Amino acid sequence: MSAQERIWDIPGGIHPAERKELSNRTPIQPAPLPKRLTLPLNQHIGAPAEPIVAVGERVLKGQLIAAATGFVSVPVHAPTSGTVSFIGPQPYPHVSGMLAPAIVIETDGLEQWCPLEPCPDYRHLDHGKLIERIRQAGINGLGGAGFPTAVKLNARPTQKIHTLIINGTECEPYITADDLLMRERAAELISGIDILVHLIQPDQVLIGIEDNKPEAIAAVRLALSERSYELKVFPTKYPSGGEKQLIQILTGVEVPSGGLPADIGMLCQNVGTCVAIHDAIIHGKPLISRITTLTGEALAKPMNVEVLLGTPVGELLAFAGLDRSKLNRLIMGGPMMGFTLPDFAVPVIKTTNCLLASTTAELPPPPPALPCIRCGECAEACPASLLPQQLHFFAMGQEHEQLKAHNLFDCIECGACAYVCPSSIPLVQYYRAAKAEIRDLEQKQLKAEHSKQRFEQRQERLRRAEEQKEAERLARTAKAAQAKAAQAQAAAGPESSESVAAKPAGLSDELKKLKIEASMAQVALKKAEKQLAAHATAELQAQVDALRLAAAAAQQALDTATAANPPAPAATADDGALKKAKIDAAMLRAQVRKLEKLDAPSAEQQSELTQLRSQLDAAEKLLASFDSAPAPTAAKAPADDGALKKAKIELAMKRAELKKAEKAGSDEATLNGLREALAAAEQSLHQAEEASGKPVPELVRTDKQPIDEITRALKTEVAFARADLRKLERDEHAATDALEQARVRLADAEQKLSEHQT
Structure with missing residues (x-):
């Protein structure tokens, strides 16, 4: 076998009964047109579409009726012409039986198309426009979970996709939709692959098909013609159709845990998706129908049908001859990865590849689950090389960190482990529930983090607003201080020493006022300078300049008043005032020395040094006045x-x-x-x-008579009786008899105490 023809194997895997012969013997049939179509707004992974039509509005086949609302989203189109009759909650294909937003169309039977925009010469379109056409056609993956195709094609715009893999495996039992599609529409399939190749320019294209589809293999090989795409046929084994498993089978390369195929330069697309891309680009048709397998022993005519999206499941099964008396379970999807539908009212959606109407004999209910016997068969069957037994125990214990450490999210939920389990443990159900819990917790944490960020941003906005208000307030204060200093300086200038000496008390108050204003101006200046250092803006710079001028003016006014009116020496020096004067002079002296040591002081530092020298001169004059004051006499010394x-x-x-x-x-x-x-x-x-010198305190002794034991006991009884009565009175449900007994007890205790004391 050459290197190009080599096939690798995957770990694990099983070989369940295929039962594909039920539905692959007849050609694809057109499904009947229903009277009503129900189009859910979310038929894919991602954000639901948003309706752009109204109730009562007539729509045409292929018309856009709901637009994509985000990057990971796809639009919805009308599958036929008719009238919108309802927009709101409708039955949805989900195991829970929940309702989901949908658009309901009453069909008119005319099948009247809206104008289409085919583009057979798509090679003249650039990458972005071609991707946008695929996006606007509403195409998502038709073979798996329904991820938007345009997003998948654009997932790694900066990384080279060197290998394009086309998935024609269809390994799930019973399902034959892709098999019949490849048989009958191989040319459209190859055309869709050509469009993908034009988009991503891969180095190689690999088409993977299991060997249980000989007719499909022959049709695809014939349609390949002279193209260099490589068709690889490999042995049938479930779940070879998984994206990561197929990559390993065709290339021998494993996708890293938690990674995507694009991380290793590969891209996978289902054959049904390729045909939908062909229809969208070549013919301009949006995705409004799909091939679906109708199978199971409860059907008289199993087949594959091309069905309009939104068709009720019940009408399709009736078309295939459903015998409800034989029906045991109705499954959407295959028996391994599908789920039971709650009723027949749910519609066909873009990911509906199979409807399995099984009988009890065909798919008997599983027996009750038994305790795990640690046989290890689940680990041998796992295609992802996981440890299902440990994952089961961790899921039961809700040990989320252990589940993530054991790569729970690498599980593709294929059901191989549960299929081989001798204890009939529904392992996949535990894994699905654990994944949902983890996703929910992560979503809550994400919301909490988002709320925290919004709160912090709001606090920052409030802080900036408060700083702006404070800066404006400081500017107003500085202007007021500057005006007051100017007034004081003008008033102090013409005064003579005689007039000043005549009013010593008023002069002291004026000096104190000037000193306070100078200090406030300095504080305002320092605060504004800190704000300017943190947020340099033109407004703050202007405020700092104004505050600096105001502080200089206030200091000058104080210096002038201090020099013109030195404080008179006090008759008796106050030790506290002298100590404060010494401390002030020492602190100012230290600040001056610190600034004088600077090699190249800035203009601000030079201005501050000048102010400090003036303050130091005033402090030294004040200290000298204390030194020259006469010492206090001992006779008038205050009491110690x-x-x-x-x-x-x-x-x-x-x-x-x-x-x-x-x-x-x-x-x-x-x-x-x-x-x-x-x-x-x-x-x-x-x-x-x-x-x-204080008078000696008069000592008064009180003779306390000791209390006798009988009095102490009686007082204790009175206290306990009173406490019990109050407790019962506070109790809304207390019995009347108990309250009466408590009152009698208290009265007796008080009477005994009174009699004893008298």
Whole structure:
């Protein structure tokens, strides 16, 4: 076998009974036109389409009736002409029996087409326009989950797709829709492949078909003509039709765990999707019908039909001769990966490849599940080389992190593990439920993160708005301070030293006011400069400049007033004021030295240095005035309250230490030492009281008589009786008898206490 003809095998896999002969013996039949079509707005993976028609509106065959609402979305078209009769919830093909938004069309039987835009010479279109035509035709994958085809073709615009793989495997039992499609429409299939090749320019095209379809293989081989596309036929085994499994069979390359075929330069398309692309580009027809297999022993005439989307399932089965007395289960899809339909009212959608009407003998109900015996057959059958047994245990325990670590999302839900399980455990159901839980949690986390980001963005907007308001307020404050400083400077200029000396109290208040205004101006300037450093804007820069001028003016006014009116020396120097003056002078001196050490100070730093020097001069003058003031006389010294307070605290601490040592049972030597310390503290307190000049406190001793045991017991009884009565009164459901007994008890206890005390 040459390298080109080589076929690889996949791990695991099974060989269930195929039963394809039921429906592959007759040609594709046209399904009858129903009176009513129900078109769900979400027949694909992704966002549902949005209706663009109204109730009562007449539509034509092929007309757009619902537009795609996002990147991962496809539109919906009218499968025939008629009138829109309803838009809203309708039955949907899902195991839950849920309703879904849909457009209902009452058909008129005219089959009147809307204008089409065929493009047989598609090679003159650029990549984007060709992709857009496929998107607007409403095409999604017709062989799997229904992923939008245009999105799949454009998934890796910067990565080269070197291999295009066409999936004609159809490995699921019973289904023969792709088999009949390849037999009868091989030319359209090859035309669709030509369009894909023109779009993605792959290095090779591989067409994979299982060897149980000889007629389809012959038809495709004949249609290939002189094309270089390679047809690969390989042994039948389920689930060879899985995308990752088919890639491994045809190329020997495995798609990485959690990855996509595009990650390794490959792209897969179903044969039905290729024919739909041909119809959309060459003939301009949107996707409004598909080939569907009608099969099962409950049908008199199993067949493949070309059916309009939206056709009720019940009408199709009646066309195939359904015997409802024989019907056990109605399955959409095959027996391995399909699901049971709740009723016959659901419509055919774009992903409906099979309707299986089975009898009880044909597909008997599974026996009750038994405990796992750890035989390992599920692991041997898994085509993805997973560990189904461990996944089952983790799913039952809702251990989501373990499930993800064991690659749960690599499971294609083929059902091979459940098929071979001797304990009849519905493994795939556990996996589907676990996947849904994980997706739901991740979606909630995503919403929470999005909400957090929105909150943080809002907080940032509020912060910026608050900063803007604060900057404006500071600017107003600076202007006001600048105006007041100018007024004060103008008022202080013509005053003589005699007039100033005549009003010493008013001058002190004026200096204090100027000092406060200068400090406020400096604070406003510093805050504005910080905002400017964080967010450099022209508005903030203008505000900083204005604040700097205002601060300089306020400082100049303060310096002028201080120089013209030095503070008079006080008769008695205040120790607190002297200490504060020394601290202020030291801090200013340190700031000046720090700035003087700079090699190349900026203009702002030079301005700050000038202001600090002026403040330092004023502080040193104030300090000198304190030094020249006469010392206070001892006769008028205030009482030493601090020494008295300290003596009292010391006495209390010594008394507490002694009590603590007595309770702890310390030895006698330790206790004697503490008693001596307590006596010394008492003596120190007496001395401090005499030095303070305060009158000695009058000591009044109260002789407390000890309470006798009978009185204590009676009081305790009264307290308990009163508490029990209040508790019952608060209880809405308390019995009347209990309340009465509690009141009698309290009255007796109070009477006994009163009699004893008298």
